[in-house]
Amino acid sequence: MENTGKSSILVLGSTGSVGEQALDVAHKTGARVLALSANRNAKRVAEQARTFGVRACAMADAEAAKELRLLLADTDVKIYSGMEGICQMIADQEGEDQIVLNSIIGEAGLKPTIATLQAGKKLALANKESLVCAGEIVMNLAKEKGIEILPVDSEHSAIFQSLRSGSKKEIKRILLTASGGPFYGYTKEQLAKVTLADALAHPTWKMGAKITIDSATLMNKGFEVIEAVHLFDVTPEQVQVLVHRESIMHSAVEYTDHSTIAQLSVPDMRLCVQYALTHPQRTPAVIDELDLTRVGSLTFAKPDTETFPLLRVAINAIKAGGALPAVLNAANEIAVAAFLQEKIRLPKLFQVVENVVSNLEAEAKKEKTLEGIFHFDDLARTRANELIEHY
Ligand code: MG
Numbered sequence: 515m516e517n518t519g520k521s522s523i524l525v526l527g528s529t530g531s532v533g534e535q536a537l538d539v540a541h542k543t544g545a546r547v548l549a550l551s552a553n554r555n556a557k558r559v560a561e562q563a564r565t566f567g568v569r570a571c572a573m574a575d576a577e578a579a580k581e582l583r584l585l586l587a588d589t590d591v592k593i594y595s596g597m598e599g600i601c602q603m604i605a606d607q608e609g610e611d612q613i614v615l616n617s618i619i620g621e622a623g624l625k626p627t628i629a630t631l632q633a634g635k636k637l638a639l640a641n642k643e644s645l646v647c648a649g650e651i652v653m654n655l656a657k658e659k660g661i662e663i664l665p666v667d668s669e670h671s672a673i674f675q676s677l678r679s680g681s682k683k684e685i686k687r688i689l690l691t692a693s694g695g696p697f698y699g700y701t702k703e704q705l706a707k708v709t710l711a712d713a714l715a716h717p718t719w720k721m722g723a724k725i726t727i728d729s730a731t732l733m734n735k736g737f738e739v740i741e742a743v744h745l746f747d748v749t750p751e752q753v754q755v756l757v758h759r760e761s762i763m764h765s766a767v768e769y770t771d772h773s774t775i776a777q778l779s780v781p782d783m784r785l786c787v788q789y790a791l792t793h794p795q796r797t798p799a800v801i802d803e804l805d806l807t808r809v810g811s812l813t814f815a816k817p818d819t820e821t822f823p824l825l826r827v828a829i830n831a832i833k834a835g836g837a838l839p840a841v842l843n844a845a846n847e848i849a850v851a852a853f854l855q856e857k858i859r860l861p862k863l864f865q866v867v868e869n870v871v872s873n874l875e876a877e878a879k880k881e882k883t884l885e886g887i888f889h890f891d892d893l894a895r896t897r898a899n900e901l902i903e904h905y
Contacts, residue, residue, distance in 0.1 A: 521636075521791060524549040524607060524614045526600065526626050529558045531722040532617035532640045532666065532783055537562060539787045542800045548607055551600045551618075551626070554578045560585035570607065572600040574622065597622070601629035613791060615666065616641045619724055620847050621840070621891055624648055628884075631655045638790035640666035642741045647840035648887050649744030663745060664790035668719075669738055670745055671786040672764035672777035677746070678794075679775040680767070688742055689766040689774065691758040692817060693718050695730040698759065702821050706861045710854065718761035718781050727850050731860065732817060733867075736828020740839050743832055750832050755825065757815040762804065780804050823864050827871055837881035837890040838871065844894035845870035852902045862902075870897045 523540060527533045528550040540547050547566035552559045556578045563571050563586060571586070572594035573579035579595035586593065594603040604614060604626060614630040615638040616623050623641030630637045631652070639645070644652055656663050665671050669690050677685075696715050697705055713730045714723060721729070728734035739753045766776035779785055782801040789796070819826040824846070831838045849863040858866070874897070878890045 520546075521611045521613045522546040522548045522607075522609060523638075523791065524551075524604060524612065524635075525617070526551045526604075526614065526623070527617035527619060527641070528552050528562055529555040530617055530619060531720065531725075532787070533615075535784050536615050536617060536640075536666075536787045537566070539784050539791065539800055540566070543788065543791070543797060545791055548609075548612065549603055551594075551603065552578075553618075553622075556581040556585060563589070563591050570594065570603050572603045574600060597625055600626050604629045604635065605633045607635075612636065613638050613664070615787065615790070616644065617666070619722065621647055621843060624652075627652055628655065631659050631661055634659055634661065636661060636664065638664045638666050638787070640786075642667055642737050643843055645741045645744045646737045646843050647837075647891065648884060649740065649839070650882070651884055651887075653744050653747075664793055665741075665745055666783075666786045666790050667738065667741065668781065668783060668786050669765040670741060671789055673742065673746060673767055674793075675777045675789065676765070676767040676775040679773075680769045682747065684769045684771075685746070685748060685752070686768045686770050686772070687752045687754055688746065688748060689768060689776070690735070690738060690742060690753055690755050691761075691763055691765050691814075692732065692735045692755055693729065693761045694757040694759055694815075694817070695732065697730055697822075698757065700821060702861075705821060706859065708860060710856050713853070713860075717759075719783075721783075723854060724847075724850055727853060728846070731824050731863065732819075732822040733824040733828065733846055733850075735817070736825045736831075737843070739825075739829055740832045750829055755817050757817050758812065760809060760812055762806075762809055762812055778804060778806075824867060827868055831871060834875060834879040836879040837887045838875055838878045840887045840891050841874045841878045841894040842867065842871050844891045845898040848895050848898035848902065858902060866898050866901045869901060870894050873897065 529552040549570040551572040553574045570592040613636040617640035627644035761781040763776045768774045785801045831842045845867045849866040852858045
């Protein structure tokens with residue numbers, strides 16, 4: 515599809531880290547922002563709505579929607595409430611060349627992803643859980659509607675860009691880079707002692723709390739393997755995870771002739787947003803220049819899946835398939851929430867996720883329907899909560 519650079523965007527999850535960065539890109543590139551959605555932060559959404567002159571806003575939380583109605587009472591911005599409201603807002607926006615940027619956190623992003631594809635709108639996807647939980651369903655729907663999903667995850671954006679050098683049948687494998695997080699090189703004993711504050715200090719990327727913890731445990735990299743398998747239609751065996759501490763090479767594609775094409779830049783999510791909005795064109799930079807002489811050297815190593823077991827659990831989950839990746843995600847969401855409340859530490863977080871996944875594997879891997887995925891998502895959350903409470 516030709517991109518005139520005149521796309522209008524809907525930003526879902528507009529008060530989160532990626533959402534705010536997306537609005538910064540929209541501001542710097544002059545893209546039109548049509549609509550916003552967020553969970554609870556009505557005050558911030560009201561400010562954003564006025565800055566960008568949006569048509570509509572949706573709040574997932576019903577109380578926050580009421581608050582936003584009051585805050586924007588002097589405008590004609592249409593306010594929607596709840597998850598159904600978010601999906602309805604997407605369907606209601608009329609006009610050509612719309613891109614929905616989904617940067618909602620967690621499994622909550624899945625229904626809006628489906629609503630976007632059903633409405634026939636382009637999807638810039640920062641919500642990796644849409645693909646982790648229901649990758650086959652989402653990709654089949656995109657194919658049926660003739661919509662290309664534009665990845666807004668630095669690694670997948672890098673792969674997407676590197677894939678312009680060859681055809682699908684020429685891909686040998688994907689090299690998915692990982693920063694390794696703040697605990698790279700730690701032993702199991704050292705990892706057992708880390709605190710919430712340690713885990714929130716990511717060395718190279720500026721991100722929200724949930725994904726920062728997932729990066730520290732390598733769960734995020736596991737999700738990204740699953741995401742890559744679905745987005746680029748490769749096998750789990752074709753995805754090699756490489757620890758690359760500098761976060762300069764954002765991933766690469768190795769072709770059948772052993773030529774490897776990579777994408778490099780300073781680590782800044784705004785480039786991923788910009789590329790998704792302007793693809794297949796490139797427009798003047800919103801991020802800083804990369805000075806390789808200052809970076810000096812780039813290093814690569816294998817990940818340690820003994821100390822950080824969740825990457826291995828994720829690869830096994832995508833190999834098993836069905837609803838098992840959704841189970842993994844749900845158990846992890848609950849365990850990370852408990853870690854963020856300082857109820858549990860990392861060894862317990864790993865144990866909860868591994869237990870729930872192994873207990874539900876036999877049933878979940880056979881499940882392919884969306885209803886079944888939501889059922890197993892629920893079940894996994896209940897099991898994970900039980901394990902945390904009985905700790
Ligand atoms: Mg990433």
